[in-house]
Amino acid sequence: MSTAAQRFLQDAAVKSADLMHREIIRRGMDSYDVAHLKGRARIKDWEAARQKCQEIKREAINHVDRYLLQFEEKVVARGGHVFWAANSEEACTYVKNLATRLGVHTVVKSKSMVTEEIHLSPVLEKAGIKVWETDLGEFIVQLRDEPPYHIVTPAMHLNRGQIAQLFRDKLDPSIVSDDPRDLMAVARRKLREAFFAAEMGISGANFLVADAGVVAISTNEGNGRLCTSVPRIHVVVTGIEKVIPRLEDLAVLWPVLATSGTGQGITTYGTLIGGPRRKGEADGPDEFHVVLVDNGRSQLLADAEQREVLHCIRCGACLNICPVFRHIGGHTYGTTYPGPIGSVLTPHLNGIAEFKHLSYASSLCGACTSVCPVKIDLAHHLLQNRRNATQAGATKSSERMMFRAWRSVMLHPWMYALGGWSARTALRVLYGLGLAGSIVDPMRVWNRYRSPVALPSESFRARWRKGLGSN
Amino acid sequence: MQRKVSLFVPCFVDQLLPEVAVDTVKVLRRVGYAVEFPEDQTCCGQPALNTGYWDEARPCAEHFVRVFKNAEVVVCPSGSCVSVIRVFYPELLAHSSLREDAISLGKRTFEFSEFLVKVAAVTQVGASFPHSVTYHASCHGLRELKLREEPLQLLRQVDGLKLVEMIRFDECCGFGGTFAAKFADISGAMGNSKADSVNATGAEFVTAIDPSCLMHLQGILGKRRAAARTIYLASILASQAPANQAPAQEKS
Numbered sequence: 001m002s003t004a005a006q007r008f009l010q011d012a013a014v015k016s017a018d019l020m021h022r023e024i025i026r027r028g029m030d031s032y033d034v035a036h037l038k039g040r041a042r043i044k045d046w047e048a049a050r051q052k053c054q055e056i057k058r059e060a061i062n063h064v065d066r067y068l069l070q071f072e073e074k075v076v077a078r079g080g081h082v083f084w085a086a087n088s089e090e091a092c093t094y095v096k097n098l099a100t101r102l103g104v105h106t107v108v109k110s111k112s113m114v115t116e117e118i119h120l121s122p123v124l125e126k127a128g129i130k131v132w133e134t135d136l137g138e139f140i141v142q143l144r145d146e147p148p149y150h151i152v153t154p155a156m157h158l159n160r161g162q163i164a165q166l167f168r169d170k171l172d173p174s175i176v177s178d179d180p181r182d183l184m185a186v187a188r189r190k191l192r193e194a195f196f197a198a199e200m201g202i203s204g205a206n207f208l209v210a211d212a213g214v215v216a217i218s219t220n221e222g223n224g225r226l227c228t229s230v231p232r233i234h235v236v237v238t239g240i241e242k243v244i245p246r247l248e249d250l251a252v253l254w255p256v257l258a259t260s261g262t263g264q265g266i267t268t269y270g271t272l273i274g275g276p277r278r279k280g281e282a283d284g285p286d287e288f289h290v291v292l293v294d295n296g297r298s299q300l301l302a303d304a305e306q307r308e309v310l311h312c313i314r315c316g317a318c319l320n321i322c323p324v325f326r327h328i329g330g331h332t333y334g335t336t337y338p339g340p341i342g343s344v345l346t347p348h349l350n351g352i353a354e355f356k357h358l359s360y361a362s363s364l365c366g367a368c369t370s371v372c373p374v375k376i377d378l379a380h381h382l383l384q385n386r387r388n389a390t391q392a393g394a395t396k397s398s399e400r401m402m403f404r405a406w407r408s409v410m411l412h413p414w415m416y417a418l419g420g421w422s423a424r425t426a427l428r429v430l431y432g433l434g435l436a437g438s439i440v441d442p443m444r445v446w447n448r449y450r451s452p453v454a455l456p457s458e459s460f461r462a463r464w465r466k467g468l469g470s471n
Numbered sequence: 472m473q474r475k476v477s478l479f480v481p482c483f484v485d486q487l488l489p490e491v492a493v494d495t496v497k498v499l500r501r502v503g504y505a506v507e508f509p510e511d512q513t514c515c516g517q518p519a520l521n522t523g524y525w526d527e528a529r530p531c532a533e534h535f536v537r538v539f540k541n542a543e544v545v546v547c548p549s550g551s552c553v554s555v556i557r558v559f560y561p562e563l564l565a566h567s568s569l570r571e572d573a574i575s576l577g578k579r580t581f582e583f584s585e586f587l588v589k590v591a592a593v594t595q596v597g598a599s600f601p602h603s604v605t606y607h608a609s610c611h612g613l614r615e616l617k618l619r620e621e622p623l624q625l626l627r628q629v630d631g632l633k634l635v636e637m638i639r640f641d642e643c644c645g646f647g648g649t650f651a652a653k654f655a656d657i658s659g660a661m662g663n664s665k666a667d668s669v670n671a672t673g674a675e676f677v678t679a680i681d682p683s684c685l686m687h688l689q690g691i692l693g694k695r696r697a698a699a700r701t702i703y704l705a706s707i708l709a710s711q712a713p714a715n716q717a718p719a720q721e722k723s
Contacts, residue, residue, distance in 0.1 A: 009654075016660035323643045327660045361654050363647025363661070364521060366614035379614075383559075386523030395523065403524040410482075410513040410531045420486040445652050449659030450690025453487055460480050460489035464508050468493065 004334055005357035011332040021157065025326055028156045032320050035263025042265055043255065053256050054375040056249045057311035064301065067210035067243045068292065074213020078275030080288040088118035091293050095120060095202070095235055096127050098289065102233060104129060104199040110219065110227040111135035112204025113151050113314060114293055115237050117336040132194040134223040136187055143170045149330035151337060152261050152316035157329055191223065201227035201285070205238035206257065206313070212247040214274040215290065218257060218267040225271055234273070234285040240292050241310040253313065260315035260373040296349040306381055309348070311374040312341050318368035318378055324361060333358065340368035344381040353394050359385035420459055428455050475505045477542035479580070481552045482514040484682055491682045494709035495548040495583055502593050511538045517555045522649045525563060532560055536569045536576055544590065545580040548705055550612025550680045553582045558615045582612055583705055584680050588621040594628045599712035601631030605674040607665070608641040609681035622680050622704055629707060635672045646687035662691035669699050676702045
């Protein structure tokens with residue numbers, strides 16, 4: 001078992017038994033559920049909207065090369081720079097060198113999962129640069145020295161009391177109120193200093209619009225616009241799969257993203273940026289850079305069966321509905337992207353051997369597939385990942401042997417009937433002796449959380465033969 | 472000539488929950504079908520399929536197709552197994568000579584409530600079950616087979632039955648086959664959340680179209696010594712007046 005798998009099992013055991021955690025998440029998800037349903041009802045035909053989004057993303061991903069070049073051409077024509085990063089290292093080095101060359105001491109970041117994926121902040125900090133997360137949730141988890149818990153709501157695992165305590169410990173010991181507005185005011189005052197000190201702003205992108213050559217960013221707190229317009233350098237770090245063909249595609253993608261993410265009709269701020277400040281413009285950066293990150297995405301693109309995983313718009317809906325996520329929480333996954341999309345994606349990006357367990361850590365209930373706004377069949381991809389894991393020989397040899405034996409049994413009805421009878425009879429004897437759940441009980445894992453199955457003396461087929469079969 | 476159906480009894484039902492299949496037969500016969508049980512049947516292949524062992528699942532699926540390919544209609548008391556046959560066989564058997572037979576068979580294979588409502592076109596089966604019951608929407612029946620209303624239509628026609636709606640009725644119970652063994656802590660926690668929802672309804676029974684969910688849930692409820700018990704849909708539909716006739720249950 002990989003170290004990641006061992007840690008996952010340990011953390012899952014702790015978190016799934018943590019009732020306070022479950023309660024916080026449950027409350028958050030319940031209010032999301034209500035908002036999400038209400039939001040969906042605002043769209044006249046939700047299924048048609050999903051269908052349209054799927055088509056747009058499919059077209060974009062199938063021609064990703066062409067659309068990215070189109071995007072690049074427009075950005076460069078306006079005086080922006082586009083850097084193509086094959087992996088994390090290339091991306092981080094580019095941003096670090098840029099910052100060093102331009103004398104940057106302070107960076108403000110607006111929310112970006114790709115910068116989490118490539119671990120950009122530690123690289124910048126090592127170079128002596130102060131990095132501020134400015135999304136409130138990201139700011140909170142940064143103070144806690146934690147990765148985001150959720151891709152949309154990074155601090156959803158904390159209640160206001162815990163946040164007030166954190167602010168007291170890290171920002172200002174005189175804080176007494178745990179009113180969200182007061183806490184927000186504390187964060188805002190702190191972050192204003194950062195915004196005006198920073199020489200560089202780093203943002204992600206929700207979409208890269210090919211025909212217009214602009215970056216589209218959806219935010220709610222206004223921090224995104226400060227990051228992209230106040231500092232003299234703006235760097236966008238984003239995955240290559242974010243490209244979409246046309247500006248008009250935003251007409252459906254933006255509301256569908258907002259609805260799936262938070263239940264909003266549209267996010268508070270929708271920002272389109274196409275380059276540095278032009279002559280006569282009041283604000284905007286002097287320098288504008290876009291870092292296009294591949295980091296394993298091209299490999300997924302080459303996989304015709306699972307290519308659609310790149311359609312993901314990172315709305316978080318699959319995390320929110322996932323009963324496994326609801327019970328173990330985001331940090332347990334130990335990955336940048338938690339929940340169903342993370343369990344599908346991570347083995348592709350970070351290796352089957354190390355992360356295959358995530359594809360198994362699902363009951364395959366399919367709730368994720370049912371809500372995905374771009375119609376990625378997530379449950380099906382979890383299953384395909386499992387198949388890939390066994391075909392790559394990444395599963396335990398004892399399990400492989402067991403399924404080979406299972407196959408022989410299932411191909412011979414007499415062996416199946418005899419095997420069923422023997423196993424049932426043996427268990428009945430064992431349970432008769434009061435040994436259910438003991439070390440000799442082969443079903444003890446089952447019986448840890450459940451009372452033993454009441455085993456029948458006869459199978460259905462035996463009863464059928466004994467007379468039930470006469471119509 | 473009497474209409475005929477072939478019964479597919481999932482392996483775990485055959486070995487662990489025979490009452491489920493017995494009650495399925497009772498109801499099918501009551502609504503006018505002769506029931507045939509091809510004795511060479513074993514398993515649809517789901518355990519191997521879902522654990523990623525497609526090379527092991529494939530011959531098992533081919534065996535299933537050979538056993539049932541001449542059946543007119545197949546009925547199965549499990550939405551999960553039917554979804555394997557209808558939804559997943561075409562991909563599993565993509566390069567098998569039996570692929571076309573499998574696709575055709577998938578279209579003739581029905582989950583029990585689906586068969587009654589959509590094929591036999593009956594919702595009133597003459598059942599009586601004077602108890603409060605809540606309904607858990609089993610995942611594969613709901614999301615792979617799109618069976619949302621069919622089981623409820625049947626339950627609403629049962630004499631004396633009081634249907635109580637459960638919060639998050641469509642959230643997974645946490646069984647998930649080998650998931651329950653590989654991730655016992657998560658499965659147990661999910662089962663306990665579902666049991667909380669069941670208990671909150673105050674219903675005497677929880678029912679579903681997948682006996683596997685119920686086997687898992689019965690274990691969880693049993694461990695908690697909860698008052699609510701599980702009962703498979705066909706066992707409710709098999710129950711008839713007089714009221715003192717004991718219904719068949721998963722577990723006493």
